[in-house]
Amino acid sequence: xxxxxxxxxxxxxxQPEQSSPEENRYVFAYTITIENQGSEPAxxxxxxxxxxxxxxxxQEVRGEGVVGEQxxxxxGERFQYTSGAILTTPLGSMHxxxxxxxxxxxxxxxxxxxxxxxxxxxH
Numbered sequence: 001x002x003x004x005x006x007x008x009x010x011x012x013x014x015q016p017e018q019s020s021p022e023e024n025r026y027v028f029a030y031t032i033t034i035e036n037q038g039s040e041p042a043x044x045x046x047x048x049x050x051x052x053x054x055x056x057x058x059q060e061v062r063g064e065g066v067v068g069e070q071x072x073x074x075x076g077e078r079f080q081y082t083s084g085a086i087l088t089t090p091l092g093s094m095h096x097x098x099x100x101x102x103x104x105x106x107x108x109x110x111x112x113x114x115x116x117x118x119x120x121x122x123h
Contacts, residue, residue, distance in 0.1 A: 004102055005038035006073075006110040014119040016083070021119075024088040028117045034098070034110070035107045035122070036073040042102045043072045044079070049096040049112075054089035066098075090119040 011031045016028040036042065049061040065071065071079040085094060095114035101107050 002040050007035045007037050008112045009033040010115040026087045026119050027092050030085050031082045035078045036075050040102050041074040042100045044098050046099040051094045053087045054091040072109040092117040
């Protein structure tokens, strides 16, 4: 039986050297690992993110691939990339989905679980 199953792991890190809190600019880097845990190969076609700040303001981001690539993952393979987000508040969250297509032409979504964007400022 054909099975499409992708595990999405996320890590986020605040970037104080690129941020400017006095100007309400908080920069975050996030690393995503996409792992094909199913029995069928598939290609990541596009992404859809919803980025929400601490005031509930959401921005939607849609685009082809990730970091200029549309990785093809066979069962057991992983793809990892790092990208970034800028918020006007020191806290926020992101979640979304990847549009995927199996080698057999089956289209499906791989959900990206919500993760926090949080600056920790120490004085």
